[in-house]
Amino acid sequence: MPYPAGHRPAVKKRIIDSARRLFNLNGFESVSLQQIMAGAGLTHGGFYSYFRSKSDLYAAVLGCFFTDPEWKSCWEGVHVDLTSTDVGPQVVRAYLSRQHFEDVENSCPMVALPTDVARSGKSAKVAFETVFKAMVSVLERSLIPSGRRHVTAESIAALCIGGMVVARTLDDRGLADELRGACTEVALELGGWDKKRASKNGKLKRRRPRLRHEAAA
Amino acid sequence: MPYPAGHRPAVKKRIIDSARRLFNLNGFESVSLQQIMAGAGLTHGGFYSYFRSKSDLYAAVLGCFFTDPEWKSCWEGVHVDLTSTDVGPQVVRAYLSRQHFEDVENSCPMVALPTDVARSGKSAKVAFETVFKAMVSVLERSLIPSGRRHVTAESIAALCIGGMVVARTLDDRGLADELRGACTEVALELGGWDKKRASKNGKLKRRRPRLRHEAAA
DNA sequence: TGTACATCAGTGAACGCGCGTTCACTGATGTAC
DNA sequence: TGTACATCAGTGAACGCGCGTTCACTGATGTAC
Numbered sequence: 001m002p003y004p005a006g007h008r009p010a011v012k013k014r015i016i017d018s019a020r021r022l023f024n025l026n027g028f029e030s031v032s033l034q035q036i037m038a039g040a041g042l043t044h045g046g047f048y049s050y051f052r053s054k055s056d057l058y059a060a061v062l063g064c065f066f067t068d069p070e071w072k073s074c075w076e077g078v079h080v081d082l083t084s085t086d087v088g089p090q091v092v093r094a095y096l097s098r099q100h101f102e103d104v105e106n107s108c109p110m111v112a113l114p115t116d117v118a119r120s121g122k123s124a125k126v127a128f129e130t131v132f133k134a135m136v137s138v139l140e141r142s143l144i145p146s147g148r149r150h151v152t153a154e155s156i157a158a159l160c161i162g163g164m165v166v167a168r169t170l171d172d173r174g175l176a177d178e179l180r181g182a183c184t185e186v187a188l189e190l191g192g193w194d195k196k197r198a199s200k201n202g203k204l205k206r207r208r209p210r211l212r213h214e215a216a217a
Numbered sequence: 218m219p220y221p222a223g224h225r226p227a228v229k230k231r232i233i234d235s236a237r238r239l240f241n242l243n244g245f246e247s248v249s250l251q252q253i254m255a256g257a258g259l260t261h262g263g264f265y266s267y268f269r270s271k272s273d274l275y276a277a278v279l280g281c282f283f284t285d286p287e288w289k290s291c292w293e294g295v296h297v298d299l300t301s302t303d304v305g306p307q308v309v310r311a312y313l314s315r316q317h318f319e320d321v322e323n324s325c326p327m328v329a330l331p332t333d334v335a336r337s338g339k340s341a342k343v344a345f346e347t348v349f350k351a352m353v354s355v356l357e358r359s360l361i362p363s364g365r366r367h368v369t370a371e372s373i374a375a376l377c378i379g380g381m382v383v384a385r386t387l388d389d390r391g392l393a394d395e396l397r398g399a400c401t402e403v404a405l406e407l408g409g410w411d412k413k414r415a416s417k418n419g420k421l422k423r424r425r426p427r428l429r430h431e432a433a434a
Numbered sequence: 435t436g437t438a439c440a441t442c443a444g445t446g447a448a449c450g451c452g453c454g455t456t457c458a459c460t461g462a463t464g465t466a467c
Numbered sequence: 468t469g470t471a472c473a474t475c476a477g478t479g480a481a482c483g484c485g486c487g488t489t490c491a492c493t494g495a496t497g498t499a500c
Contacts, residue, residue, distance in 0.1 A: 002463045002474045011476085026336060029246040032453065045457085046477045048330065053275045054454065069289065086264035118385035119243060125388035132383060133392075154396050155380075155403035159372060162379015166349060171342035175350075179371050186372035188411065219441045219496045228443085249486065262490085263444045271487065 012050050014040040020061050021032055021105045024112040062127035088142025089193035095160040096184045101167060111164040143191060156187045165205045231257040236280050237278045241329040245275055279344035282326045305359025313401045314378040318384060320354035323369045328381040334381045360408060
């Protein structure tokens with residue numbers, strides 16, 4: 001055993017982490033193996049003793065976004081407590097936060113890479129589906145039970161992701177901020193986590209929003 | 218004048234149209250000039266008598282998505298009448314339709330290319346901003362006037378775009394359909410275009426949804 | 435109508451470049467004694 | 468403690484390839500007469 005146990009797994013993790021950051025910033029095609037290996041402090045030649053191909057690495061990166069809690073860094077810095085019953089509004093605020101908007105390198109992959117994945121193969125799509133289902137599931141658990149719970153959770157997720165994706169395509173930073181604000185506001189209303197009401201008695205009342213056809217029923 | 222007047226503009230349009238389809242399908246990086254020119258029925262050498270560079274073509278493509286009504290093909294097949302007062306629900310249904318989901322080639326660029334544009338320069342982002350503002354403006358005009366009109370329109374747009382972007386990343390077609398349905402339902406509610414109510418008297422009553430904090434006021 | 439011509443749209447070979455991938459080799463490491 | 472060694476993680480030159488771009492040339496076109 002010429003090298004200490006755990007050496008190779010640690011290096012492999014460094015490579016995946018470098019790739020994750022670079023893919024988030026520049027997408028799959030534009031990033032070279034040389035850049036990825038340099039980001040891990042290595043030269044390009046060693047790559048193939050860790051991965052079979054660039055696509056293989058891509059799959060590993062997408063897998064880790066979900067499985068490795070260390071890398072769910074879009075929740076970091078906002079202190080989302082996944083065990084809290086009020087995790088819904090926390091997730092919405094964190095997802096649409098200025099920090100998440102600016103920190104592209106550590107972004108949620110669903111914001112940084114969705115169109116790359118849409119053009120990719122089955123394994124990338126399966127990984128994304130897992131991430132999306134996890135997000136919907138977290139949101140759904142914070143909603144008052146009802147027949148509309150699942151539909152509402154899926155829509156809040158799509159609103160959060162869509163708001164961030166679009167915000168990053170805009171040239172006007174002010175408009176991007178306005179959009180993030182609008183999506184946050186509406187997402188919180190959809191979840192029944194509206195802040196104006198909650199702040200009056202200092203505690204969040206968890207009631208779902210009354211939408212038109214419900215009020216009529 | 219060895220060639221008829223209008224010959225070059227027509228060829229240029231063919232090149233842009235070929236590029237638009239290929240970019241929608243594969244993004245900016247993965248498409249070669251050879252493929253684009255072949256799609257226009259030409260060989261690669263002639264490209265530089267029409268455009269200064271590949272980036273120049275990219276800018277031209279994004280510009281045309283908005284300026285040329287012929288190419289707003291994501292509205293086609295659903296017969297959206299932009300002069301109608303009920304254009305809002307029509308846009309939502311068309312945007313989240315199965316046709317728009319499947320027809321990637323003729324997709325709205327905000328669904329097919331947002332992350333490519335987020336990584337691009339100012340000109341691409343300016344073009345996208347124009348498209349987004351146009352979409353928000355169309356939706357806003359269909360909403361009952363109120364202080365929340367603009368916020369609601371922006372959110373509906375983000376929900377439509379986000380729903381489509383995410384749907385295309387999922388491996389399970391059934392889940393993608395479910396998501397499109399959920400986003401359609403919630404977007405129509407947000408706009409006050411809820412169908413269940415409208416169908417009762419055969420005419421769409423244009424009322425905005427009562428959300429939590431409004432009901433409380 | 436038919437022929438010679440000037441124009442220029444489009445062709446395709448060629449360029450340097452960086453890519454993903456391969457592989458013979460180097461040299462850092464822990465072990466044996 | 469110090470030396471010789473076997474292992475294998477990592478190096479960097481080399482490969483074929485397709486890319487964006489350039490350019491000398493071809494040949495299709497409308498015009499002149």
